[in-house]
Amino acid sequence: DTEVTQTPKHLVMGMTNKKSLKCEQHMGHRAMYWYKQKAKKPPELMFVYSYEKLSINESVPSRFSPECPNSSLLNLHLHALQPEDSALYLCASSRQGGTGELFFGEGSRLTVL
Amino acid sequence: GQSLEQPSEVTAVEGAIVQINCTYQTSGFYGLSWYQQHDGGAPTFLSYNALDGLEETGRFSSFLSRSDSYGYLLLQELQMKDSASYFCAVSESNDYKLSFGAGTTVTVRA
Numbered sequence: 001d002t003e004v005t006q007t008p009k010h011l012v013m014g015m016t017n018k019k020s021l022k023c024e025q026h027m028g029h030r031a032m033y034w035y036k037q038k039a040k041k042p043p044e045l046m047f048v049y050s051y052e053k054l055s056i057n058e059s060v061p062s063r064f065s066p067e068c069p070n071s072s073l074l075n076l077h078l079h080a081l082q083p084e085d086s087a088l089y090l091c092a093s094s095r096q097g098g099t100g101e102l103f104f105g106e107g108s109r110l111t112v113l
Numbered sequence: 114g115q116s117l118e119q120p121s122e123v124t125a126v127e128g129a130i131v132q133i134n135c136t137y138q139t140s141g142f143y144g145l146s147w148y149q150q151h152d153g154g155a156p157t158f159l160s161y162n163a164l165d166g167l168e169e170t171g172r173f174s175s176f177l178s179r180s181d182s183y184g185y186l187l188l189q190e191l192q193m194k195d196s197a198s199y200f201c202a203v204s205e206s207n208d209y210k211l212s213f214g215a216g217t218t219v220t221v222r223a
Contacts, residue, residue: 031209042200042213050209098207100146104155
């Protein structure tokens, strides 16, 4: 199983809503990532969890809250988002750091109204 | 900080060879990766170079020169399905941070 699975694929939410994005991998990878990607732009790193601990937070606003319940699961909790937060949110995993090889999910396309 | 530069667009015909260059300026350097992303799809890992030289994987090859802070991705025998965005990405250390270049859109014409 070499897949990273993300749900939901599409999400529309209002600025006052609370929602969550979910990510799952069963490759035994110990690092999991959240990236944000706008149209025609590269992925931008948001958070990294290694061994279920938050190791990198790229100064992301607190309206985005990551959670890693176990080594296979990664969530991104969303609250009070702004329309400019509309983007593709990509989850990824890797065996270890420094190899440059990330396995990405298909992403959750978020629209904030 | 860090910066990666790659061309924004390349167009070529089926069967041709395309080279996508990537130059980088980073505070540290551990390795250079390449990713392919089709419209509406996920980025897919293509290659990783930590040492100088050429790595070949089928029709795609990747090259790195650490002394020149430069690498390239070579796409040979282009096929229509190779039309996609290609990103170079730098690992600055052996932690988990991977920084992407702006991407190169490759369009393959019949």
